[in-house]
Amino acid sequence: MGAERFELTNRDSIALVSQQAVGRMCIVEHGYPLAIPVSYALVADDSRVVVRTDRDTMLGRYEGPGSLEVDCIDLEHGAAWSVILRGSIRRVVGHHELPDPKPLLSEGRHQWITLEISAISGRRFEVRTAADGFSVEWELTPV
Numbered sequence: 653m654g655a656e657r658f659e660l661t662n663r664d665s666i667a668l669v670s671q672q673a674v675g676r677m678c679i680v681e682h683g684y685p686l687a688i689p690v691s692y693a694l695v696a697d698d699s700r701v702v703v704r705t706d707r708d709t710m711l712g713r714y715e716g717p718g719s720l721e722v723d724c725i726d727l728e729h730g731a732a733w734s735v736i737l738r739g740s741i742r743r744v745v746g747h748h749e750l751p752d753p754k755p756l757l758s759e760g761r762h763q764w765i766t767l768e769i770s771a772i773s774g775r776r777f778e779v780r781t782a783a784d785g786f787s788v789e790w791e792l793t794p795v
Contacts, residue, residue, distance in 0.1 A: 658776045665735040665774030666698045668722070673753075675722035677703060677767070679714050679741065686710065692720060693753040701737060701767040702750045704758075712763040715742055720767055727779055735774040739767050 660668070669675070676687040688711050693702045701720050705712045718741040723734035744750065744764035755761045 656778045658778075660733070660735070660774030660776055662772045662774070665737075665772050666694070668724075668733055668774065669720075669735050669737065670694050670698075672722050672724070674756075675720050677711060677741075678719045678721060679711065680717065681710055681714075687721070690720075691753045691755040693751040695750065695766075699769055700750075701769065702753050703765050703767070704753055704755050704761040705763050705765060706760045707763040709763075711765065712743075714765075716740065718767055730779045732777040732779055733775065734777075735772070737767060737769045737772055739770040741765055741767050 673693075674689060674691055677690045677692075678685055678687045680686070690703045690705070690711070694700070695702060703711070707713070717738075719736055719738040721734065721736050723732065725732040742765065744766060748764065750764060750766070
């Protein structure tokens with residue numbers, strides 16, 4: 653299977669991410685990358701991603717560099733896209749007016765965190781059969 657890659661603008665990348673509700677928040681735990689499925693919401697000005705988690709989870713205790721990856725793959729129709737939002741993860745303390753990401757598992761999810769977006773990378777792919785396989789190269793574009 654092969655694919656032709658098309659770069660997405662930051663605006664198009666954010667529009668695709670805003671249409672979804674679940675992605676993978678990526679953090680570094682004990683020197684290794686870790687991807688955690690999360691429900692998320694974008695803040696209206698598109699500069700932050702909001703997640704609710706349990707205070708006692710790895711993600712609930714984490715602050716530092718991180719990313720959110722969201723993608724959609726529809727091989728039947730030969731289309732796919734993938735967006736990575738990179739930045740800094742911070743715990744939210746005190747009163748706020750952030751949108752509720754409505755986590756799938758809501759019990760005990762009282763720790764709000766944000767990903768302050770500093771870079772956006774988005775790709776769209778047209779997938780087709782090919783002898784040489786499927787590969788993706790990522791380039792990150794600052795916001």
